[in-house]
Amino acid sequence: MNSVKQNLRSILAIGTVVGGxxxxxxxxxxxxxxxxxxxxxxxxxGRKGIDQEKIQPGGMKVWSDPFDRTSGK
Numbered sequence: 001m002n003s004v005k006q007n008l009r010s011i012l013a014i015g016t017v018v019g020g021x022x023x024x025x026x027x028x029x030x031x032x033x034x035x036x037x038x039x040x041x042x043x044x045x046g047r048k049g050i051d052q053e054k055i056q057p058g059g060m061k062v063w064s065d066p067f068d069r070t071s072g073k
Contacts, residue, residue: 032039052062 056062
């Protein structure tokens with residue numbers, strides 16, 4: 001009977017730790033995947049006024065999609 005209580009306590013402790021990690025990871029991982037618009041707006045406002053051409057290192061060109069998916073070809 002005593003070993004059953006010990007096993008139950010261990011399972012409860014491990015479950016609490018795993019549950020806490022899952023709850024803590026929700027706003028970091030899951031929320032941006034479900035609703036990315038607020039995060040995109042934060043990026044836009046943070047990058048407003050920054051000229052990407054001027055801050056590129058080594059004279060490299062700004063990244064562009066090599067497959068040009070927006071052209072509709």
